[in-house]
Amino acid sequence: MVTRYMLGNEAIAHACLEANIDFASGYPGTPSSEVIDSLRAQNERQFYVEWSVNEKVAFENALAAAWCGLRALVTMKHVGLNVAADPLMTSAYTGVTGGFVVLSADDPYAHSSQNEQDSRRYAHFARIPCLDPSTVQEAHDMLIKAFSLSEEAALPVLFRPTTRISHSKSDVVFDPAGSEHREGVFHRDPKQYVVIPAHTRVLHKKLNEKQPGLAARLVELGFNSCEVRGRTAVIASGIAAAYASEVIPEDISFAKIGAYPIDEEWLAAFVRQHDAVVVIEELDPVVEEVVRQVSGGVRVFGKKNGYAPWEGELNPAAVAGILARAGVLAESGYPAPEPVADLPPRPPILCAGCMHRAAFYAIKKAFPDAVYPSDIGCYTLGLQLGAVDTTICMGASITVASGIAHSGEPRDVVCTIGDSTFLHTGIQGLLNAVYNGANMTVVILDNRITAMTGHQPNPTTGCTACGVESAPVSLDAICRACGVSFVETVDPYDLVGTIECLKAARGKEGVKVVIAKQPCVITARRAGVKRRPFGVDPEACTGCRVCVRYGCPAIEFVEGKAYITDLCSGCGVCAEICPTGAISVEVKQ
Amino acid sequence: MSEPFDILIVGVGGQGTILASNVLGEACLIERRHVLGAETHGMAQRGGSVESHIRIDAAGGPLISPGTADLLIAFDMLEALRYRHYLADGGVMVVAEQIIVPTSAFQQKLEIPSPEAIVARLEGITLCRVDAAALAVEAGSILAQNIVMLGAASGYMPLETGSLIKAVMRCVPPKTVDINIAAFEKGMEAGETCRSA
Numbered sequence: 001m002v003t004r005y006m007l008g009n010e011a012i013a014h015a016c017l018e019a020n021i022d023f024a025s026g027y028p029g030t031p032s033s034e035v036i037d038s039l040r041a042q043n044e045r046q047f048y049v050e051w052s053v054n055e056k057v058a059f060e061n062a063l064a065a066a067w068c069g070l071r072a073l074v075t076m077k078h079v080g081l082n083v084a085a086d087p088l089m090t091s092a093y094t095g096v097t098g099g100f101v102v103l104s105a106d107d108p109y110a111h112s113s114q115n116e117q118d119s120r121r122y123a124h125f126a127r128i129p130c131l132d133p134s135t136v137q138e139a140h141d142m143l144i145k146a147f148s149l150s151e152e153a154a155l156p157v158l159f160r161p162t163t164r165i166s167h168s169k170s171d172v173v174f175d176p177a178g179s180e181h182r183e184g185v186f187h188r189d190p191k192q193y194v195v196i197p198a199h200t201r202v203l204h205k206k207l208n209e210k211q212p213g214l215a216a217r218l219v220e221l222g223f224n225s226c227e228v229r230g231r232t233a234v235i236a237s238g239i240a241a242a243y244a245s246e247v248i249p250e251d252i253s254f255a256k257i258g259a260y261p262i263d264e265e266w267l268a269a270f271v272r273q274h275d276a277v278v279v280i281e282e283l284d285p286v287v288e289e290v291v292r293q294v295s296g297g298v299r300v301f302g303k304k305n306g307y308a309p310w311e312g313e314l315n316p317a318a319v320a321g322i323l324a325r326a327g328v329l330a331e332s333g334y335p336a337p338e339p340v341a342d343l344p345p346r347p348p349i350l351c352a353g354c355m356h357r358a359a360f361y362a363i364k365k366a367f368p369d370a371v372y373p374s375d376i377g378c379y380t381l382g383l384q385l386g387a388v389d390t391t392i393c394m395g396a397s398i399t400v401a402s403g404i405a406h407s408g409e410p411r412d413v414v415c416t417i418g419d420s421t422f423l424h425t426g427i428q429g430l431l432n433a434v435y436n437g438a439n440m441t442v443v444i445l446d447n448r449i450t451a452m453t454g455h456q457p458n459p460t461t462g463c464t465a466c467g468v469e470s471a472p473v474s475l476d477a478i479c480r481a482c483g484v485s486f487v488e489t490v491d492p493y494d495l496v497g498t499i500e501c502l503k504a505a506r507g508k509e510g511v512k513v514v515i516a517k518q519p520c521v522i523t524a525r526r527a528g529v530k531r532r533p534f535g536v537d538p539e540a541c542t543g544c545r546v547c548v549r550y551g552c553p554a555i556e557f558v559e560g561k562a563y564i565t566d567l568c569s570g571c572g573v574c575a576e577i578c579p580t581g582a583i584s585v586e587v588k589q
Numbered sequence: 590m591s592e593p594f595d596i597l598i599v600g601v602g603g604q605g606t607i608l609a610s611n612v613l614g615e616a617c618l619i620e621r622r623h624v625l626g627a628e629t630h631g632m633a634q635r636g637g638s639v640e641s642h643i644r645i646d647a648a649g650g651p652l653i654s655p656g657t658a659d660l661l662i663a664f665d666m667l668e669a670l671r672y673r674h675y676l677a678d679g680g681v682m683v684v685a686e687q688i689i690v691p692t693s694a695f696q697q698k699l700e701i702p703s704p705e706a707i708v709a710r711l712e713g714i715t716l717c718r719v720d721a722a723a724l725a726v727e728a729g730s731i732l733a734q735n736i737v738m739l740g741a742a743s744g745y746m747p748l749e750t751g752s753l754i755k756a757v758m759r760c761v762p763p764k765t766v767d768i769n770i771a772a773f774e775k776g777m778e779a780g781e782t783c784r785s786a
Contacts, residue, residue, distance in 0.1 A: 003618060004618070005611065005614035005615055005617070005618050005624065005626075030630060031630065034630075111629075112630075134650075135650075136625075136651075164627055164650065164651060164652065167627065167628055167629075167630050168625065168626060168627045168628075168650075168651040169610070169611075169614055169624075169625070169626035169627070169628070169651070170623075170624060170625050170626065170651070171614070171617065171618055171622075171623060171624050239650055242649045242650035243649060243650045243652070245648065245649050246647075246648060246649035246650065315650070315652040315653075315654050316649065316650065316652065316654050317654035317655065317656075317657075318654075334654050334655075334656065334657065335655065335656030335657070335677075335678075336655070336656070337655050337656045337674035337675075338674060339655075339671070339672075339674045340670050340671060340673060340674070340710070343667065343670060343671050343702075344667070344691055344693070344694045344699040344700070344701060345638075345691065345693065346601065346636075346637055346638040346667070346668070346671075346691040346693075347637055347691075347693060348602065348635035348636055348637030349635060349636045349637070349692055349693070350635065351635065351636070378635065381635065384693065454630075548695050548696060549696055551692055551693075551696050552692070553636055553692045555692075555695070556690060556695060557695045
């Protein structure tokens with residue numbers, strides 16, 4: 001046994017190695033990405049690891065591996081499970097032979113997400129077990145058991161860490177990687193794997209028959225546990241159980257929920273030994289609903305009667321606040337200091353030299369009065385540049401653009417989408433827009449990497465998750481195959497050329513695609529690309545602030561003049577936009 | 590287990606708060622102390638305001654509640670003010686004497702409080718101000734500011750100097766060990782000056 005200070009996602013990844021995993025796939029998404037990143041970077045155990053092009057693809061690949069008897073993992077963020085929901089629902093019918101763990105990382109408080117949906121609902125919907133760890137160590141230990149539980153129940157198991165598990169750290173005790181490997185073999189069985197109506201009706205009945213024993217088994221396995229200590233009880237799930245354990249007094253009973261479905265008989269027996277029960281959980285009232293079903297005359301405090309919040313994340317002070325409102329604590333015991341209100345905000349911004357900033361600048365010049373649907377990636381930060389009007393989910397820039405274009409909106413419609421997002425679910429939208437004759441311009445922001453989530457490779461990069469060389473896909477060829485005739489590739493650092501190309505697109509009918517191509521500045525730097533930094537000639541600078549408004553973090557404004565800091569990566573776009581020619585590489589600062 | 594001790598490290602994405610928190614985690618392992626951490630990854634990293642929670646010997650979750658941190662280490666004065674409400678009464682703040690002006694403040698001509706104004710608004714807090722940039726350059730690299738700050742804060746934490754230095758050696762890139770040890774020691778001297786004042 002070894003103890004290491006580990007990120008939650010690293011601990012989860014290591015648990016997979018200990019559990020003799022043979023197949024892992026995923027699509028990057030905060031807070032889930034480091035699981036696959038850890039698996040592909042390790043050398044303790046050799047097995048198949050892939051970054052897939054989207055979550056549905058990742059899910060189906062891993063499901064097939066589990067059908068072949070391997071222990072398989074698929075990872076995604078919560079909203080990725082929406083993309084993979086189609087195979088998820090029916091995989092519960094087909095079941096699995098090898099252990100199959102579906103990791104869907106939830107993001108209470110939407111630290112880096114478009115919503116706060118609760119993955120536990122999907123497990124309930126699909127009728128599969130769901131594990132909800134409360135600490136990093138528990139996430140590690142639970143994940144190992146998740147594989148055996150999946151094999152025992154012959155069902156996929158949903159594993160649901162939240163941001164504060166995935167991106168927390170702790171001293172984690174773990175064992176060496178397992179050395180057993182399985183050989184994947186597909187056993188033909190149409191009644192199991194071909195879900196025509198005649199087969200699926202039977203499979204649905206079988207799925208329902210698996211349910212009664214399952215809930216009791218989760219109690220037996222110790223995932224759900226309780227201790228009676230008084231006449232009032234707190235029931236908490238996931239990380240909220242860790243917060244609750246910090247604040248509840250010793251004479252308050254405590255039940256910890258770490259797995260679903262909850263055994264209703266077991267829960268009823270606990271609840272009914274109390275006069276009042278407080279339910280503490282993040283996001284949806286999943287536990288609370290079951291508690292209310294079995295509560296009889298016991299008073300229940302939770303979200304449904306306004307004692308606990310439905311949204312956001314909890315912390316010990318918030319849990320103490322809920323307990324104080326419910327009368328379990330006399331007072332919260334935590335101070336409630338006000339943050340300083342009048343500070344300039346510090347939002348995340350695009351890097352110095354980021355190609356997206358240059359592309360957005362060119363778009364605004366060529367299409368000053370247009371509607372700008374956009375998508376999910378670093379470039380969503382183009383919001384700060386006034387070039388992002390909509391973002392809803394992966395791939396929706398192109399579809400929202402065609403929808404707006406067909407709605408009769410008189411302005412031009414110019415949408416932006418990254419290379420990884422285009423390959424994720426953008427292609428279908430493009431195909432549809434061309435097929436249905438939309439009038440719009442698509443700008444693919446092609447930096448050859450999935451940058452936002454930590455620079456994972458994708459089919460444009462030229463290598464796989466494990467570093468094996470692969471032929472980079474041609475975005476140009478994909479667009480042409482979809483039927484687009486105007487497909488041009490530009491270098492966004494060449495501002496004049498990019499603006500001219502966009503203007504040419506503006507003059508044409510139909511769907512036009514401009515591929516703005518330049519490596520991500522971070523990957524370029526790591527690859528050893530060096531450009532000379534730029535400087536401002538203070539004599540020539542008139543202090544007009546044109547470059548400052550461009551919003552590059554390397555450009556400051558000091559004593560009436562622009563000043564370029566050592567963050568400069570040498571993209572040179574500011575020199576192109578400076579009206580007085582005050583910026584150049586030659587100037588020594 | 591000894592008394593729990595909660596440390597919040599705040600700064601700007603890219604300043605090395607995660608490495609600093611890894612050093613503290615590693616030092617806890619060396620001393621066989623239980624440690625919990627929580628940090629900012631993903632979108633918020635890109636030049637935004639970031640925070641790392643480190644809880645030594647705490648039971649429960651990784652998050653420090655407002656008003657309860659024993660020590661706040663700020664790599665930027667503006668961030669020191671942004672997170673000051675996390676500090677407990679009687680808590681200590683170790684602050685790098687610099688302000689990275691947010692790019693949006695230049696774009697929108699927002700007023701940035703002066704270092705003096707910020708210090709005035711931190712009145713009542715035990716404050717240790719460190720010229721981390723200058724000390725890091727003296728140690729051999731401007732990039733070692735995060736380790737200077739750990740050195741400066743080391744005298745305020747319930748961890749042995751020896752384990753912190755060992756942790757620095759384990760966590761930083763091998764080629765930069767000497768520079769970072771020098772940075773840690775220069776920070777320590779600055780911290781000692783604060784404590785004897």
